[in-house]
Amino acid sequence: MKLKLSHAICLVSVIAFPVGVLAQANSDIVISQKKRTYAPGQVTIQAGQSLKIINDDIFLHHAFVDSDEMDFDSGSMEEGETRTVQFDKRGKFQVKCAIHPKMNLDVTVE
Ligand SMILES: [Cu+2]
Incomplete structure (x- = not known):
């Protein structure tokens, strides 16, 4: 029984570790x-930090930040392409897709 418990703790550590690193x-x-969805759909980052948007979908995407505060437009993103967007200003931003209006990513920059 003790052995099983230690295995369980070990498993939890392995799962928790990457999340801690990301944060x-x-x-x-x-x-x-x-699947035409930004995932995660909401992130909180520090000013100066970047998001790496990857088109791991089978569809064409076209990410842009819907804001007067900053200017980012990925252009057409083919399958397998990535774009990096840096957020320098604090605030709340929305990343949209010019092709799929339902795609939305909320970015809070602290
Ligand atoms: Cu799209």
Whole structure:
């Protein structure tokens, strides 16, 4: 029984570790576009941090930030292409897709 419990704790550590790294490291957060959905759909980042948007979908996508505060437009993104967008200003931003109006990513920059 003790052996099983230690295995369980070990498993939890392995699962928890990557999440902790994502939250703490000042590296790019990867955003998926699979199934015409930004995932995660909401992120909180620090000013100066970047998002790496990857088209891991089978459709063409066209990401842009819907804001007067910053100017980002990915252009057409073919399958397998990535774009990096840096957020320098604090605030709340929305990343949209010019092709799929329902795609939305909320970005809070602290
Ligand atoms: Cu799209």
